[in-house]
Amino acid sequence: MKRQKRNQWERAFCKGYQAASENKAQNLCPYVDGPLHQEWMNGWREGREDYWNGFKASAKAQKLESYRTFSAENHHPDGWRTV
Numbered sequence: 850m851k852r853q854k855r856n857q858w859e860r861a862f863c864k865g866y867q868a869a870s871e872n873k874a875q876n877l878c879p880y881v882d883g884p885l886h887q888e889w890m891n892g893w894r895e896g897r898e899d900y901w902n903g904f905k906a907s908a909k910a911q912k913l914e915s916y917r918t919f920s921a922e923n924h925h926p927d928g929w930r931t932v
Contacts, residue, residue, distance in 0.1 A: 861886075867892075867896065869896030872900060
């Protein structure tokens with residue numbers, strides 16, 4: 850059985866969120882420029898806000914899971930949104 854290909858934008862967002870929640874600097878973004886850089890930065894900003902608000906590890910994990918569920922429901926397989 851083939852594994853479903855991961856969504857690059859979702860992965861970039863989650864990695865940025867995790868970096869910020871571990872109190873890492875935003876200049877550690879692995880993407881130089883472009884839409885993946887922007888998604889990583891969006892995740893980093895969201896994670897930084899949660900870090901400042903004192904979210905615990907379980908709340909962060911639950912929030913990331915809700916983002917994954919939300920993004921999976923609102924995207925077609927070819928990447929177009931269904932708004």
